[in-house]
Amino acid sequence: MSNKTPFSPNISTIASAIQPFHVMKILAEAKILEASGKEVIHMEIGEPDFASLPCVHQAANEAAEQGLTHYTPTMGLPALREKLADFYGDFYQANVSQNNIMITPGSSTALQLVLTALLNPGDKVMLADPAYPCNRQFVNLLHGELLAIPVSHETQYQLNLDLLKANWQAGIKVVMVASPANPTGTIIEQNELLAMAEFLAEQNAYFIVDEIYQGLVYERPAESILGNVNLPENVIVINSFSKFFGMTGWRLGWCVLPEHLISVMDRLGQNLFLAAPTPSQYGALRVLEQDALQALEARRAIFEQRRNALINAMQQASFTPKLIPQGAFYLYWDVSEYTDNSEQFCADLLQQTGVAITPGRDFGDYQAKQHVRLAYTTDIEKLTLAVQKISGFIHQNADFETVKSNLPGLVGFDIQGII
Ligand SMILES: Cc1ncc(COP(=O)(O)O)c(C=O)c1O
Secondary structure, eight states, X not given: OOOOOOOOOOOOHHHHTOOOOTHHHHHHHHHHXXXXXXXXXXXXXXXXXXXXXXXXXHHHHXXXXXXXOSOOOTTOOHHHHHHHHHHHHHHHOOOOOGGXXXXXXXXXXXXXXXXXXXXXXXXXXXXXXXXXHHHHHHHHHTTOXXXXXXXXXXXTTSOOHHHHHHTOOTTEEEEEEESSOTTTOOOOXXXXXXXXXXXHHHTTOEEEEEXXXXXXXXXXXXXXXXXXXXXXXXXXXXXXXXXXXXXXXXXXXXXXXXXXXXXXXXXXXXXXXXXXXXXXXHHHHHHTSHHHHHHHHHXXXXXXXXXXXXXXXXXXXXXXXXXXXXXXXXXXXXXXXTOSOHHHHHHHHHHHHOEEOEEGGGGOSTTGGGEEEEEOOSOHHHHHHHHHHHHHHHHHSGGGOOOOTTSOOOSSOOGGXXX
């Protein structure tokens, strides 16, 4: 018999209300299937399947061997901040001072820090539904109020100036967007972003622009809102070494701050994490060199080929995605022809075919049951096989069958051009 003093768990209300990432359930089930010997095609995971570049490993190792394993300043390794400032100048025609750049443990930390710097309890945060799920949880943790605006393929699943104006109300302190976005891979054009920033400045509201999929764009140049001159002082840019740079596990991101937020962000960082991982910062310094960027560009081209192959395979199977993603590595697919319960659809698909994809529920409420996210973070052969399996699954489950001929075609996209 235990003689431990009894204890009743007493978790905070706010933490108890934190929602899980439902894709983790799919991932756990996929692992069980794999362990039982079944082959699984992973299209649920939101990270590049490539390992980080060998030159990154070497640079981080060398730094560690030289004893560079201590804390860096909270704002980040000065050489890395300087290199990032040059990076903006060289690739985005943006005049960014290294003083305005803060290095963080993943962009996840940058997002939390920025929201902590801005939100009082009850302040409203506007974002799109669907959108990156963790942002909603960050706002909840800070006792902010969420204003999730339903968006569809008609606005590329993005907020725009008209939607801001139409949904504007007192108390909105922050608007958050991502371009390219997760889960849709869609982009907000620069003139639209600038117009949104200016409207928000007039309302005295902040604009958080998440550019973490910057660089992973197809048939168009990579851009940054920071390339616009005369940007108002309300714009905060979030970025990361996770996606284009392929360094998810190194936990390194950054943000570009307006002058008046530097001091508060430094103080928050000093208290909340002290400094981003030092070996990771040395690795990141190396990944910004020309030869590494060239290797990453080759990977970007592979993602583009995969996107095209995925869409081609979907077309062959008579599926009609309503939008072609312009970036990231996701396709947000309206499966309302086949199901009104995308969570069940994903669970059954996994069990019956071994194809793992993510239900819309992870990204919001609006039409979540009619959408799934496909991540093309696996090779073309597997993507093609996955679409064949999805097609077979749909045909086997007669309930999903409905008339397809009346569906609208692809929006603004000539499929012939990319195959
Ligand atoms: C839109 C978006 N922002 C931020 C993040 C957080 O990434 P990290 O903390 O690895 O930089 C993710 C991760 O998937 C994301 O999709």
